[in-house]
Amino acid sequence: MIESYSIVNFVFIHPKKVNCKNTRKANSSLLSLSFSLSLSLPINGLRGRSPPFPPPPTSAPSPIAPPSASRLRCSGRLLAMNAAASSALPLRCSPSPSAPRPHRLRLGILRVHRRAAAVARICPVGRGSEGLGAVVRSGALRRRVMAAAESRMGTGFVDKEEEEAVVAGGGVETSGMRSEGATVAGINKPMMSTVGRSTNIVWHECPVGKLERQKLLGQKGCVIWITGLSGSGKSTLACALSRELYCRGHLSYVLDGDNVRHGLNKDLSFKPEDRAENIRRIGEVAKLFADAGIICIASLISPYRQDRDACRAILPENAFIEVISSLHDAICNVFMDMPLEVCEARDAKGLYKLARAGKIKGFTGIDDLYEPPLDCEITIQQKDGVCPSPAAMAEQVVSYLESNGYFRA
Amino acid sequence: MSSVKMSTNIFWQDCPIGKLDRQKLLNQKGCVVWITGLSGSGKSTLACTLGRELHSRGKLSYILDGDNLRHGLNKDLGFKVEDRAENIRRVGEVAKLFSDAGLICIASLISPYRRDRESCRALLPDASFIEVFMNIPLEVCEARDAKGLYKLARAGKIKGFTGIDDPYEPPQNCEIQIELKDGVCPSPSDMAGQVVSYLEENGFLHE
Numbered sequence: 180m181i182e183s184y185s186i187v188n189f190v191f192i193h194p195k196k197v198n199c200k201n202t203r204k205a206n207s208s209l210l211s212l213s214f215s216l217s218l219s220l221p222i223n224g225l226r227g228r229s230p231p232f233p234p235p236p237t238s239a240p241s242p243i244a245p246p247s248a249s250r251l252r253c254s255g256r257l258l259a260m261n262a263a264a265s266s267a268l269p270l271r272c273s274p275s276p277s278a279p280r281p282h283r284l285r286l287g288i289l290r291v292h293r294r295a296a297a298v299a300r301i302c303p304v305g306r307g308s309e310g311l312g313a314v315v316r317s318g319a320l321r322r323r324v325m326a327a328a329e330s331r332m333g334t335g336f337v338d339k340e341e342e343e344a345v346v347a348g349g350g351v352e353t354s355g356m357r358s359e360g361a362t363v364a365g366i367n368k369p370m371m372s373t374v375g376r377s378t379n380i381v382w383h384e385c386p387v388g389k390l391e392r393q394k395l396l397g398q399k400g401c402v403i404w405i406t407g408l409s410g411s412g413k414s415t416l417a418c419a420l421s422r423e424l425y426c427r428g429h430l431s432y433v434l435d436g437d438n439v440r441h442g443l444n445k446d447l448s449f450k451p452e453d454r455a456e457n458i459r460r461i462g463e464v465a466k467l468f469a470d471a472g473i474i475c476i477a478s479l480i481s482p483y484r485q486d487r488d489a490c491r492a493i494l495p496e497n498a499f500i501e502v503i504s505s506l507h508d509a510i511c512n513v514f515m516d517m518p519l520e521v522c523e524a525r526d527a528k529g530l531y532k533l534a535r536a537g538k539i540k541g542f543t544g545i546d547d548l549y550e551p552p553l554d555c556e557i558t559i560q561q562k563d564g565v566c567p568s569p570a571a572m573a574e575q576v577v578s579y580l581e582s583n584g585y586f587r588a
Numbered sequence: 589m590s591s592v593k594m595s596t597n598i599f600w601q602d603c604p605i606g607k608l609d610r611q612k613l614l615n616q617k618g619c620v621v622w623i624t625g626l627s628g629s630g631k632s633t634l635a636c637t638l639g640r641e642l643h644s645r646g647k648l649s650y651i652l653d654g655d656n657l658r659h660g661l662n663k664d665l666g667f668k669v670e671d672r673a674e675n676i677r678r679v680g681e682v683a684k685l686f687s688d689a690g691l692i693c694i695a696s697l698i699s700p701y702r703r704d705r706e707s708c709r710a711l712l713p714d715a716s717f718i719e720v721f722m723n724i725p726l727e728v729c730e731a732r733d734a735k736g737l738y739k740l741a742r743a744g745k746i747k748g749f750t751g752i753d754d755p756y757e758p759p760q761n762c763e764i765q766i767e768l769k770d771g772v773c774p775s776p777s778d779m780a781g782q783v784v785s786y787l788e789e790n791g792f793l794h795e
Binding site: 392430432471 | 603604605609610613614643646648650652660661678681682684685686688689690691711
């Protein structure tokens with residue numbers, strides 16, 4: 180079984196500058212370079228859940244690093260470099276507490292560019308791919324390499340900001356390692372995963388992440404999930420809230436259950452399975468919006484506790500969040516605690532009347548149950564038997580967001 | 589009150605804050621940049637570079653990558669013809685929501701069938717669907733084989749792989765076409781530059 184690990188640190192022990200006119204000479208002088216490598220083993224039962232273990236952000240440590248990650252140190256030498264397809268280099272690894280038996284690592288290197296030889300260091304390559312690359316430094320050679328890499332004549336990536344030409348791609352594969360978790364790594368040999376029915380998919384990392392977007396917008400993306408009976412004022416609150424946020428210069432977007440059923444979810448009915456799928460899809464979309472930095476206001480009856488909890492679970496557990504390393508994503512459950520009589524008395528859409536007449540079957544509150552949340556962040560209630568105005572309800576939510584730091588990047 | 593397909597008794601909810609207000613806030617126009625092409629043609633690379641380029645100009649964009657979405661929203665779908673169609677339909681609907689929110693939504697999927705792409709185009713109003721065709725020949729994509737999939741497909745280990753044993757229908761009138769120049773692939777920044785110029789000329793980068 181082949182597993183892969185994310186690369187934490189890769190350091191050349193004896194960097195060598197090489198003058199290269201001759202490809203063969205260049206490659207052979209690279210060959211005796213030795214290096215040390217330390218890897219992080221995530222061991223937290225992610226098996227089968229794929230998306231990849233993300234590279235830690237450069238500015239801050241990842242707050243959601245798996246609890247029992249351990250390090251594996253190994254050293255080796257570049258023994259062979261092949262300008263053709265992938266070649267694997269055996270490395271020897273010293274035993275570590277997590278892997279008491281000696282084991283093998285293979286460093287795969289793909290397509291070193293013919294002209295690249297003045298290697299300054301092997302570095303983790305971050306943009307659009309993970310893994311290793313060799314950075315070329317010396318003057319004229321670097322320019323040539325950059326030009327060649329830009330014209331895609333080799334596996335290369337040119338990091339204009341760092342002014343570095345990175346020309347070799349590689350990945351680390353291990354075999355024979357005992358591991359409890361699914362893992363990831365390797366550029367140019369990215370880890371394939373299977374999620375549900377989607378086979379052979381790969382997680383694509385991107386340079387502009389959630390934090391950058393939040394900084395651009397001056398707010399933290401989140402999902403405000405408004406649940407309650409039909410006619411309890413969810414859409415009214417959603418609209419009042421989005422107006423209030425807009426006046427304060429914050430970007431929000433309302434995902435109204437009814438509106439989404441006109442588009443994305445138009446293939447779904449109101450049967451329990453379809454309600455569950457409706458909520459699942461809206462949860463996933465809300466997560467995308469939160470990831471984009473938007474304050475996403477989801478307003479739908481969502482009567483079943485299990486479905487709402489499943490959406491809540493998507494946000495912290497899913498690797499989308501993990502990839503962006505944010506702790507501040509949250510679902511605020513706003514419960515519209517309006518008694519059934521009040522909703523029915525309002526009957527804004529005439530639906531309760533139809534439901535009582537038996538013309539609509541499975542209508543929440545009449546002949547389909549509504550399960551109120553056991554533990555939600557905000558509860559909108561009547562005050563002395565009077566419903567709060569839309570503006571007052573919106574104010575309640577906005578205060579919560581403000582005091583919990585959502586209006587800061 | 590209306591019934592749309594399976595959803596009965598639903599109402600359209602209007603909101604005081606609309607697309608124009610959000611566009612004013614963001615100083616851009618929401619749109620969808622739909623990047624289509626064979627596996628390995630550079631869609632995700634272009635999407636990322638384009639996202640970075642737009643961000644450096646202070647524009648808010650978001651990438652809907654086909655593979656990434658298949659980890660979440662579309663994880664119940666496979667690669668059969670119907671599933672591909674549903675995958676694209678859902679991505680189109682979500683892209684529409686993002687465009688309505690005022691973002692420049694960059695969708696990066698193989699989306700091989702013309703009919704599915706056209707139905708996504710029909711979802712979006714007034715020219716805010718910008719189709720980008722990665723016109724990179726199969727040989728080049730296969731030579732790259734960044735994910736090792738072509739090899740598996742040639743060996744028969746993956747069935748129905750676009751370009752090998754499933755068709756790719758190129759767009760007939762796309763807004764932007766990325767192609768080889770004198771036999772050489774443009775760099776990611778050149779490709780992104782091409783898209784950004786289009787967005788700029790057509791007024792998407794201001795409200």
